Amino acid sequence: MKDLKPVIGLEIHLQLNTQSKLFCNCPTQPGRLAWVKELLEKKGLEFEYLEHGLCLTCFDSARERNLSPEQIVKALVFASDGKPIIFLLPGDRRLDLKKAKEFLKSENLRPATPEEVLEFTGCIVGAVPPTIDGIKKIIDEKLLKNEKVSFNAGNHYSGIIISAREFLKSLDSFEKVDISSEEKLKEKFTENKSEKAPAIEDLPNSRTCPTCLGMPGSKPVLNEKAVEMGLKVALGLNCKINEEFYFSRKTYFYPDLAKNFQISQYEIPLGVGGELLLKNGKKIRIRRAHLEEDPAALVHEGGLHESNYCLIDYNRSGIPLLEIVTEPDLETPQEAREFLDALLNLLNYLEVFELGKNVLKVDTNVSIQGFERVEVKNVTGFKAVEDALKFEIERQKELIAEGKRQARETRGFEEASGKTKSLRIKETEEDYGYIFEPDLTKIAISKEKIAEIKQQLPELPEQKAKRLMKDFKLSEYDARVLASDFEIGKLFDQASKKIEARLAARFLTRELLAVLNYDRLSLKDSGISAEKIIQLLELLQEKKITEKAAKEALIKMAREKISPLEFLQKAGLTEKAGEEEIERACEQVIAQNPKAAQDFKKGEEKAFNFLLGQVVRRFKGKAEPRFVQKILERKLKK
Numbered sequence: 001m002k003d004l005k006p007v008i009g010l011e012i013h014l015q016l017n018t019q020s021k022l023f024c025n026c027p028t029q030p031g032r033l034a035w036v037k038e039l040l041e042k043k044g045l046e047f048e049y050l051e052h053g054l055c056l057t058c059f060d061s062a063r064e065r066n067l068s069p070e071q072i073v074k075a076l077v078f079a080s081d082g083k084p085i086i087f088l089l090p091g092d093r094r095l096d097l098k099k100a101k102e103f104l105k106s107e108n109l110r111p112a113t114p115e116e117v118l119e120f121t122g123c124i125v126g127a128v129p130p131t132i133d134g135i136k137k138i139i140d141e142k143l144l145k146n147e148k149v150s151f152n153a154g155n156h157y158s159g160i161i162i163s164a165r166e167f168l169k170s171l172d173s174f175e176k177v178d179i180s181s182e183e184k185l186k187e188k189f190t191e192n193k194s195e196k197a198p199a200i201e202d203l204p205n206s207r208t209c210p211t212c213l214g215m216p217g218s219k220p221v222l223n224e225k226a227v228e229m230g231l232k233v234a235l236g237l238n239c240k241i242n243e244e245f246y247f248s249r250k251t252y253f254y255p256d257l258a259k260n261f262q263i264s265q266y267e268i269p270l271g272v273g274g275e276l277l278l279k280n281g282k283k284i285r286i287r288r289a290h291l292e293e294d295p296a297a298l299v300h301e302g303g304l305h306e307s308n309y310c311l312i313d314y315n316r317s318g319i320p321l322l323e324i325v326t327e328p329d330l331e332t333p334q335e336a337r338e339f340l341d342a343l344l345n346l347l348n349y350l351e352v353f354e355l356g357k358n359v360l361k362v363d364t365n366v367s368i369q370g371f372e373r374v375e376v377k378n379v380t381g382f383k384a385v386e387d388a389l390k391f392e393i394e395r396q397k398e399l400i401a402e403g404k405r406q407a408r409e410t411r412g413f414e415e416a417s418g419k420t421k422s423l424r425i426k427e428t429e430e431d432y433g434y435i436f437e438p439d440l441t442k443i444a445i446s447k448e449k450i451a452e453i454k455q456q457l458p459e460l461p462e463q464k465a466k467r468l469m470k471d472f473k474l475s476e477y478d479a480r481v482l483a484s485d486f487e488i489g490k491l492f493d494q495a496s497k498k499i500e501a502r503l504a505a506r507f508l509t510r511e512l513l514a515v516l517n518y519d520r521l522s523l524k525d526s527g528i529s530a531e532k533i534i535q536l537l538e539l540l541q542e543k544k545i546t547e548k549a550a551k552e553a554l555i556k557m558a559r560e561k562i563s564p565l566e567f568l569q570k571a572g573l574t575e576k577a578g579e580e581e582i583e584r585a586c587e588q589v590i591a592q593n594p595k596a597a598q599d600f601k602k603g604e605e606k607a608f609n610f611l612l613g614q615v616v617r618r619f620k621g622k623a624e625p626r627f628v629q630k631i632l633e634r635k636l637k638k
C-alpha cells in the first residue's frame with residue numbers, strides 16, 4: 001500500500017483590533033478601549049492592568065481585584081459654577097459635602113448630572129478614572145494612607161492597580177485635603193442592584209446601527225483603519241497587494257447576518273501569494289488574505305441542545321475579520337500548530353490583534369494525498385486545531401484502509417470528545433452565489449500608500465532574529481527563539497542595555513521559557529514585570545546569586561509573585577548581607593582548617609579547592625562559587 005500522506009491547509013479568521021466596525025461607526029468593544037492604560041504607559045508609570053467581570057460598585061471592584069474597599073479610588077464628578085471638580089475618595093467613604101464646600105468656598109457645589117459627567121470627562125457615570133487632565137482634582141488624605149490603590153480604567157470591566165506614589169504621578173494636578181466622612185460605608189447587598197443597570201454600551205444589541213443590523217436602504221462605508229491593518233498583515237506575510245480590490249456579497253441565509261449575505265472579498269482580495277516561515281525554516285505559502293464582516297453572535301440560553309429559542313446579539317455583527325488562507329503545504333498537526341504560533345507572533349509584532357480581546361477561529365482543510373478533502377469548521381484554540389487534525393487524519397486513514405470512500409464534506413469538532421462529526425456535504429464556491437457588492441465599488445490604493453504602510457511596518461520576527469545574530473553575536477537558535485515571542489523579544493531588547501547579551505539570551509531562552517512553558521503562561525499572564533527579570537539578571541551578572549538560585553527565584557516570582565530581592569531575603573541572602581555572610585563563612589572555615597590555609601600559602605592548589613568546597617557547602621548552592629572564590633582568595637592572602 002502506498003504511503004498515506006496528510007495534506008493540510010488552514011483558513012484563519014481573525015478579528016482585527018479596530019475601534020469601529022468594518023462598514024459602520026459602531027464600536028467593536030464595550031468601552032474596553034484601553035485609553036487609560038495607554039495614557040499611564042505614555043507617562044512611564046509602573047502599574048498593573050486587570051480586565052474582569054462587570055463591576056458597578058467599589059465593593060465589586062475590590063472583590064474582583066483582590067483588594068479592600070478602602071484601596072479603591074472613587075472618582076466623584078461634581079460641578080461648581082458650571083465648572084467640573086473631581087473628588088477622589090477611598091471606596092468605603094462618603095464625600096463630606098460640608099467640608100468640601102468649606103474648602104472650596106463654594107455654596108453651589110453639587111453632583112454633576114450624568115450628561116455633564118459625559119461632557120466633562122468623556123466617560124459614563126461610575127466609570128470615570130481619576131486621570132482626567134485639565135480638571136481640578138481633590139484627593140482625600142485617607143486614600144493616600146494605602147500603599148497601593150486601584151481605579152477604573154475608564155469602564156466597568158477593567159482596573160488599574162498602582163502604588164499611591166505612582167498614582168500621584170499620574171495626575172496632572174491635585175490638592176490633598178480631608179473631605180471624606182468619618183464613618184465607613186458598608187456594602188448593601190440589597191443596594192438597588194436592579195436599578196443600577198449596566199451602562200448602555202454593555203447591553204446586547206446596543207453597539208448597532210441600521211447598517212450592521214442590515215436595514216433596507218442602509219449603506220456600508222469602508223473603515224480605512226481596518227483596511228490599513230489588513231494591509232499590514234498582508235505585507236507582513238509578504239503578499240502581493242492588489243492596488244485595486246473589490247468586495248462581494250456571499251449568500252448567507254442565517255439570522256446572524258441580517259442582510260442575508262455577508263460582505264466579503266472573492267474575485268480580487270486585498271493580498272495574494274505570500275509566505276510565512278515555520279520555526280525550522282520551512283516556508284508555508286499564503287494563497288490570499290481578505291477582509292470580511294463578522295456575523296452576529298447566536299445565544300442559546302442554557303446550551304445549544306437545551307434551549308427552546310435562540311437570541312441574537314448584533315454587537316459582533318460587522319466587526320472586521322481578516323481571513324488568511326494557506327496553500328495545503330502543512331503536513332502534520334504539529335506543523336499546523338507551529339504555523340498558528342508563528343502567525344500569532346507576527347500579529348503581535350504588528351499590533352493588530354490582541355489575544356483574549358479579539359477572537360481567532362480556524363477552519364482546516366485536511367485530506368490524505370490522492371483522496372477527497374474534508375473541511376473541519378470553526379475550531380477555536382490552537383491545541384484544539386492540533387487535536388482535531390490528529391483525529392481527522394486517523395479517521396481518514398482508517399476509512400482508506402477499510403476500502404471506503406471519503407465524501408467531500410464539512411465536519412465540526414467537539415472539544416469534549418476530541419472527535420469530528422459530519423455537519424453537511426460541502427458546498428462548492430459556486431453555491432455561495434457571489435456577486436459584486438454594488439455599494440462598495442472598486443477600492444483603489446495608490447502605490448505610494450502601500451509604500452508608506454510598508455515603511456511604517458515595525459521590525460518583524462525574521463528581521464529581528466537577523467539583527468540579534470549580527471549585533472549581539474547570538475546563536476541562530478537563541479536569536480530565533482527570542483524573535484518568536486514578541487514579549488520575550490521585547491524583554492531581551494530592554495535587558496541587553498544593562499546585561500551582557502549572551503547571558504541574557506541564555507537565561508531568557510532557557511530558564512524563563514522553561515518556567516513559562518511549564519505553567520503554560522505567556523510572559524504577560526505570568527505577571528512578572530520586565531523590570532524584575534532585569535533585576536534578577538543583574539544579580540546573576542554580578543555573581544551575587546548562582547544560576548540555580550536565579551532559576552529558583554524565577555519560579556517563585558511566577559507562582560508567588562515575589563520580587564528577586566524578596567527571594568534573596570527569604571533565602572537568607574540579602575543583597576548586601578550576602579557578601580558579608582560569605583566573608584564571615586570564609587573566616588570561619590579558615591580558622592577551622594589552619595593546616596589547609598597554610599598549605600595554600602605554600603602554593604597547594606588542592607588546599608584551596610578544599611576550603612572553597614567547605615564555604616560553598618554552607619550556602620547549599622545559593623552562593624555563586626566564583627564570587628566565593630574571590631572573597632576566599634582575598635581572605636587567605638591577608
Ligand SMILES: [Zn+2]
Pocket residue numbers: 021024025026207208209210211212213318
Ligand atoms: Zn453599526
